[in-house]
Amino acid sequence: MKRIGNLFKKDIILGIKDVFILLELGFAVFIVLLLLFVIPENIEKDKTAYIYDATTLVKNFVHSTAESAEAQSRKGSYYVDSREEVIKGMEEDELAVGLIITEKKNGTYRVEFLTQPYTKNSIVQDVEVEMEDLMSILKPQGGIYPPDVYKSVKVNSLQQGLRDELPFNLRLLPTILMYMVGILGLFAMVSLIGQERSDATIRALRVSPASMWEFLISKHLLLLATGFATFSILYLPMMGFGGYPEALLLIILTILMGSSIGAILGGLFDNPIGAILWVLLLMIVLSLPAISLFSPSFSPQWLKLIPSYHTLFGLDAVMFPDNNRHIIWQGVSILAVIDVVLFALSGLIFNKLIRKEA
Amino acid sequence: MIEVKNIYHSYKKNDEYAVNDVSFTIEKGEIFGFLGPSGAGKTTTQGVLVGLLDLQQGDVSIDGKPREGRPDKAFFNRIGVGFEIPNVYKKLTGLDNLKFHAKLYNGATEDAMKVLEMVGLGEEAKKKAGDYSKGMMQRLGFARSMINKPTMGMDPNAANSIKNIIRKKQAEGTTIFLTTHNMFVADELCDRVAFIVDGKIVTVDTPKNLKLKYGQAQVTVEYTDSGELKSETFGMTGKDKELLLKFLADHDIKTMHSGEPTLEEIFIKLTGRGLE
Numbered sequence: 260m261k262r263i264g265n266l267f268k269k270d271i272i273l274g275i276k277d278v279f280i281l282l283e284l285g286f287a288v289f290i291v292l293l294l295l296f297v298i299p300e301n302i303e304k305d306k307t308a309y310i311y312d313a314t315t316l317v318k319n320f321v322h323s324t325a326e327s328a329e330a331q332s333r334k335g336s337y338y339v340d341s342r343e344e345v346i347k348g349m350e351e352d353e354l355a356v357g358l359i360i361t362e363k364k365n366g367t368y369r370v371e372f373l374t375q376p377y378t379k380n381s382i383v384q385d386v387e388v389e390m391e392d393l394m395s396i397l398k399p400q401g402g403i404y405p406p407d408v409y410k411s412v413k414v415n416s417l418q419q420g421l422r423d424e425l426p427f428n429l430r431l432l433p434t435i436l437m438y439m440v441g442i443l444g445l446f447a448m449v450s451l452i453g454q455e456r457s458d459a460t461i462r463a464l465r466v467s468p469a470s471m472w473e474f475l476i477s478k479h480l481l482l483l484a485t486g487f488a489t490f491s492i493l494y495l496p497m498m499g500f501g502g503y504p505e506a507l508l509l510i511i512l513t514i515l516m517g518s519s520i521g522a523i524l525g526g527l528f529d530n531p532i533g534a535i536l537w538v539l540l541l542m543i544v545l546s547l548p549a550i551s552l553f554s555p556s557f558s559p560q561w562l563k564l565i566p567s568y569h570t571l572f573g574l575d576a577v578m579f580p581d582n583n584r585h586i587i588w589q590g591v592s593i594l595a596v597i598d599v600v601l602f603a604l605s606g607l608i609f610n611k612l613i614r615k616e617a
Numbered sequence: 618m619i620e621v622k623n624i625y626h627s628y629k630k631n632d633e634y635a636v637n638d639v640s641f642t643i644e645k646g647e648i649f650g651f652l653g654p655s656g657a658g659k660t661t662t663q664g665v666l667v668g669l670l671d672l673q674q675g676d677v678s679i680d681g682k683p684r685e686g687r688p689d690k691a692f693f694n695r696i697g698v699g700f701e702i703p704n705v706y707k708k709l710t711g712l713d714n715l716k717f718h719a720k721l722y723n724g725a726t727e728d729a730m731k732v733l734e735m736v737g738l739g740e741e742a743k744k745k746a747g748d749y750s751k752g753m754m755q756r757l758g759f760a761r762s763m764i765n766k767p768t769m770g771m772d773p774n775a776a777n778s779i780k781n782i783i784r785k786k787q788a789e790g791t792t793i794f795l796t797t798h799n800m801f802v803a804d805e806l807c808d809r810v811a812f813i814v815d816g817k818i819v820t821v822d823t824p825k826n827l828k829l830k831y832g833q834a835q836v837t838v839e840y841t842d843s844g845e846l847k848s849e850t851f852g853m854t855g856k857d858k859e860l861l862l863k864f865l866a867d868h869d870i871k872t873m874h875s876g877e878p879t880l881e882e883i884f885i886k887l888t889g890r891g892l893e
Contacts, residue, residue, distance in 0.1 A: 276708040459704035
């Protein structure tokens with residue numbers, strides 16, 4: 260323990276003098292300030308729809324079903340008086356869509372949905388179906404429905420739900436924590452070992468009573484300590500102490516996973532440049548689960564085989580409780596098992612690899 | 618005492634040996650020089666001896682205790698290794714470098730400041746090692762190799778020559794294994810030297826014996842010829858001696874210097890290779 264303490268002290272001093280620790284902490288402060296004061300809580304941009312409703316059917320329907328005056332003057336919907344005005348409005352606002360409703364001579368309705376050139380076909384088709392449904396409600400073939408039916412109609416986007424109500428800056432936090440703190444261990448361990456190997460200071464340690472296990476444990480401790488401080492800087496101002504212990508546990512386990520993989524790469528390559536391709540590749544793989552977090556429709560089973568999946572979804576469950584605590588403990592258990600295996604394996608592999616070097 | 622018998626080492630674990638059937642014995646308190654050009658097998662042999670590399674084949678025993686597997690902590694507590702490369706923590710001061718290493722050892726260690734003074738770095742102790750010259754960093758590395766072995770009765774101010782320190786260590790009974798390609802240092806310090814080339818030991822003997830056995834005493838004469846200063850070297854025995862005497866009689870001699878062959882010349886003669 261005395262030796263590990265001595266190695267740890269040395270690593271902390273070198274970490275501070277190499278600016279690695281200060282840079283990490285400084286960057287964390289910068290990111291948290293961005294999250295708090297620059298990145299908005301709500302990034303939903305109001306979409307404008309220019310509507311030319313020659314029949315007044317839709318206009319009246321919206322007015323009659325809207326529950327409040329505020330809803331009636333809903334932002335983003337502009338009723339105009341001609342097709343030309345719809346097009347002009349769309350030319351001025353590239354995000355706007357247009358809707359033209361006219362009545363045919365035979366008493367049926369013609370609905371034109373105008374989109375911008377880059378609009379996806381799937382969205383156009385989606386709107387077509389929605390409009391068809393809406394028009395069949397407004398003008399059913401068998402006559403009109405009683406007024407109560409219209410009042411009970413509520414139009415909701417399928418994509419809308421609880422998640423959209425979460426502040427955007429908070430939704431970014433799990434991914435930022437995983438990148439800046441969790442995966443930090445991988446890159447930093449490769450760099451720290453590479454530095455000792457290229458300076459050959461590791462050789463001086465190898466002919467001292469300090470073992471390579473002690474050498475690695477000290478590095479793991481340095482990364483855990485730095486990760487702990489970085490995590491606290493990022494988490495506490497955003498979330499307070501709510502879920503802090505669980506989130507910290509997940510992050511610690513993720514750092515240890517990354518630093519263990521880093522130890523193997525550090526043994527395989529005698530300088531960090533040689534390992535950089537592997538580091539980047541692994542970082543890309545470890546970041547794949549973030550896609551699933553932001554786009555839940557992308558959730559193939561194999562994604563769960565990537566350890567960072569459990570970090571991300573565990574952190575998400577900690578930060579946004581929704582009867583999902585089992586995800587936290589499931590993540591903790593899986594990461595703990597991975598850590599035990601990787602830690603032991605990385606130590607053995609590193610010891611074996613380093614003994615090939617005189 | 619260090620005994621090395623028939624050691625082999627291959628980095629690729631095939632029949633390409635960096636060290637090939639190397640054997641030698643170093644007596645307690647002896648300074649043993651291991652001399653050879655780059656890539657000859659010096660570092661590999663040293664690596665096996667100090668436990669940096671696995672002992673793949675052969676036997677190594679220290680003080681009669683055979684090496685089995687990897688050396689234990691007790692072994693590393695007894696040895697000190699200095700390296701040719703200046704492998705110190707450049708962001709730490711010289712003093713902090715030594716204090717850090719001292720704490721890795723069990724038992725009493727030398728006072729870090731005293732060791733720095735011994736190697737002539739007392740005044741630079743609190744400077745970052747990265748600001749040292751290469752030579753100063755090497756001295757710091759040498760100081761580190763002594764940190765676990767208190768040096769008895771040495772006046773730090775009088776000992777700031779590395780050679781003096783090595784001699785003092787020898788006098789205390791420390792066994793010293795010195796790998797170098799600097800023949801002058803080896804000649805001056807070593808009780809015995811081994812020449813190693815391509816992983817194999819060519820010869821082991823004292824520098825004196827090697828010179829007597831393989832060298833020839835020489836005389837270098839400087840003379841003027843048409844107003845120009847020239848020099849000529851002659852052997853001191855047999856026909857060379859006659860030629861020298863005739864040359865002295867026939868020329869306007871300015872200076873004469875006798876000398877014995879250098880260890881490097883013996884090395885070249887025995888191995889057909891230079892040391893660089």
